[in-house]
Amino acid sequence: MAKVVNLNRFRKQKAKAERTKRAEVNRRLHGRTEAERAREALQKEQLTKGVEGAKLEGTEGEQPLEPEGPDEGEGCE
Numbered sequence: 001m002a003k004v005v006n007l008n009r010f011r012k013q014k015a016k017a018e019r020t021k022r023a024e025v026n027r028r029l030h031g032r033t034e035a036e037r038a039r040e041a042l043q044k045e046q047l048t049k050g051v052e053g054a055k056l057e058g059t060e061g062e063q064p065l066e067p068e069g070p071d072e073g074e075g076c077e
Contacts, residue, residue, distance in 0.1 A: 032040075
């Protein structure tokens with residue numbers, strides 16, 4: 001007589017193998033090396049320092065200008 005086989009287990013194994021294969025392809029296509037990540041972090045830091053150095057003094061805490069005139073719904077009859 002034949003041995004009883006659980007088909008769910010084989011279905012799940014096949015799905016897991018497919019996910020693993022897809023993950024490997026994605027890592028190859030979209031992954032970056034440690035050197036690439038370090039270079040990008042350095043560039044970002046240099047850009048931030050450049051922007052911070054170019055800021056004008058005294059611009060912090062100032063309120064943006066609001067348009068003059070009556071607000072909507074006030075004084076308009």
